[in-house]
Amino acid sequence: MSRGTTCFALRSSRSWTWTKKPCALPELAEQMSRILDYVAQLSAVPANGTVKVFVPGPDAIRFRADEVNPAPLAVGPEELAPAFKEGFFVVPKLGQFE
Amino acid sequence: MSDAKAVADRLVKVKRLNALLTPVKDLRKSLVAQEAAARPTGVLYGMPVAVKDNICTLEFSTSCGSRILEGYRSPYDATAIAKLKAAGALIAGKTNCDEFAMGSSTEHSAYGRVIHPLDKARVPGGSSGGSAALVGAGAVPAALGSETGGSVRQPASFCGVVGIKPTYGRVSRYGLVAFGSSLDQIGVFGRSVHDAARVLSVISGRDARDATCEDRDPLRLPTVPESLQGFVIGLPREYFPPELDPAVRRACERAVRLMKEQGAAVREVSLPHTPYAVPTYYVIAPAEASSNLARYDGVRYGPRFNGSADLRALYRSTRGQGFGPEVRRRILVGTYVLSSGYYDAYYRRAQQMRALIAQDFRNVFDRGVDLLFTPTTPTPAFRAGEKLDDPIAMYLSDIFTVTANLAGLPAISIPIGRVKGLPIGGQLIGQAFLEDEMIEAAYALERSVPATDEA
Numbered sequence: 001m002s003r004g005t006t007c008f009a010l011r012s013s014r015s016w017t018w019t020k021k022p023c024a025l026p027e028l029a030e031q032m033s034r035i036l037d038y039v040a041q042l043s044a045v046p047a048n049g050t051v052k053v054f055v056p057g058p059d060a061i062r063f064r065a066d067e068v069n070p071a072p073l074a075v076g077p078e079e080l081a082p083a084f085k086e087g088f089f090v091v092p093k094l095g096q097f098e
Numbered sequence: 099m100s101d102a103k104a105v106a107d108r109l110v111k112v113k114r115l116n117a118l119l120t121p122v123k124d125l126r127k128s129l130v131a132q133e134a135a136a137r138p139t140g141v142l143y144g145m146p147v148a149v150k151d152n153i154c155t156l157e158f159s160t161s162c163g164s165r166i167l168e169g170y171r172s173p174y175d176a177t178a179i180a181k182l183k184a185a186g187a188l189i190a191g192k193t194n195c196d197e198f199a200m201g202s203s204t205e206h207s208a209y210g211r212v213i214h215p216l217d218k219a220r221v222p223g224g225s226s227g228g229s230a231a232l233v234g235a236g237a238v239p240a241a242l243g244s245e246t247g248g249s250v251r252q253p254a255s256f257c258g259v260v261g262i263k264p265t266y267g268r269v270s271r272y273g274l275v276a277f278g279s280s281l282d283q284i285g286v287f288g289r290s291v292h293d294a295a296r297v298l299s300v301i302s303g304r305d306a307r308d309a310t311c312e313d314r315d316p317l318r319l320p321t322v323p324e325s326l327q328g329f330v331i332g333l334p335r336e337y338f339p340p341e342l343d344p345a346v347r348r349a350c351e352r353a354v355r356l357m358k359e360q361g362a363a364v365r366e367v368s369l370p371h372t373p374y375a376v377p378t379y380y381v382i383a384p385a386e387a388s389s390n391l392a393r394y395d396g397v398r399y400g401p402r403f404n405g406s407a408d409l410r411a412l413y414r415s416t417r418g419q420g421f422g423p424e425v426r427r428r429i430l431v432g433t434y435v436l437s438s439g440y441y442d443a444y445y446r447r448a449q450q451m452r453a454l455i456a457q458d459f460r461n462v463f464d465r466g467v468d469l470l471f472t473p474t475t476p477t478p479a480f481r482a483g484e485k486l487d488d489p490i491a492m493y494l495s496d497i498f499t500v501t502a503n504l505a506g507l508p509a510i511s512i513p514i515g516r517v518k519g520l521p522i523g524g525q526l527i528g529q530a531f532l533e534d535e536m537i538e539a540a541y542a543l544e545r546s547v548p549a550t551d552e553a
Contacts, residue, residue, distance in 0.1 A: 028423070028426070028427065028430075031427060031489055032427065032430060032431065032434075034489070034490060035380065035427070035431055035489055035490065036431070036434065038377055038380070038490050038493075039377040039380050039381050039431075039435070039444060039448075040377075040443075040444075041373075041374060041377045042374060042377050042378065042381065042443075042444065042447040042448055042451055043443070043447065044374065045374070045447045045450050045451050045454070051450040051453050051454060052453055053449045053450070053452075053453055054449070054452050054453035054455075054456045054457075054505075055280065056266040056267065056280060056281075056456075056505070056506025057266055057267045057280075057310040057312070057506065058267055058309075058310065058311075058312050058313065060313075061309060061310055
């Protein structure tokens, strides 16, 4: 791969991904590939999920489940603005005040 | 001449190291004011302590060695800084470091590389290289650094000073700019074990502002033991591989002999998952960094890089121009390993491996071993530029230090000899929250080891 061509390669241990962009990044791509190949050694870990995740720090600290949750607002978002429709705040268009 | 002025003069003398980011003129003025305001009954009264540039201070800017925070002034002191001030210490300026503490040589700072205090062609280690270099050059007796994967112990080893990384949760992280939140911990450099331990004792203890800080009293300083009778020291075989630098091995063997002569029982032990520690670290730390560094967008902190047509372009130009190459690499790796389809292959596996590494330590400590002794680094300080184009080679200079961060354990690096004039460090790894035991053994080792003799 030469400098200045139209390529950016990001290689994981499994695949190459190419994007057509002016290629200012071949060195970065090469380094990224090597880093990802290096950390791929972790596939030696059994993937059965029986190993409990280790968390340092006080036992009292408990992480929430790694999932998307609704924002923990004390009141619903519909109460925070004069108008709320289909999940969005309804605001006047700029210029309507003029 | 007052002490404050003498401190400023000493810092001027080592300007060539590029270790201090605070302009000396500002520092001189601040030191005089701090000295006048310091509490004379404080246990660190008048002690100058330099501070790594990723720990927030009211007096000086906090740039994290990055252009993206150039000139940023924190509106508050980190808890560690507030505790130092309350103890009468003088904050002796901010020290140069790898950008956002990402690096092992302090060559990744936007403000230029730090020079090794004994050899200008070499690096002081990193990422807290500025703090280590200032202590190594004798400009200050102690300095604060931060550890995510060895950023205090590795430069301490390279610069011939003592470096302590406390147990995760021993020192509040409030005001420490976040890099890898499950790994980060403020650490201390000192000319001696006693200097470092005194500072650690002051900054440790509970803090309601940091939920990951343990609800414990500050560390009580142990006394210097008469012998090491009753201590069982483990030598993990994975830390003494055949390819270890022969001089580093000789220095370690001499230190082990000296510990035995003082009555310590020494046993070979095994931490079998050690070979996976660096890859584990280089998944978890970038993953956490990619999330933590999302806040630097040109809107909330620091300078904004102009020429942006819209919000997205503003983010792109600020982050593109504000972050240096190593930070960009780690953000890219972090977002990649967290992305859909790769999360299980990289991040989840790394978390599982982290648990196995922590279990290795528990197994050894459960079998009656009190402390582990290892080399701190595989080699003495390397030449500037030697590993810049090879991130993996750079990462491997932390191979003996990352495990303590992954397992959240305390560890200390002590100078144990020299190779062709360059310092080598030996590392003691202790059990969680048993820093006092670790420091006791360190006192005994420091007392007996000829730290400036060739190994």
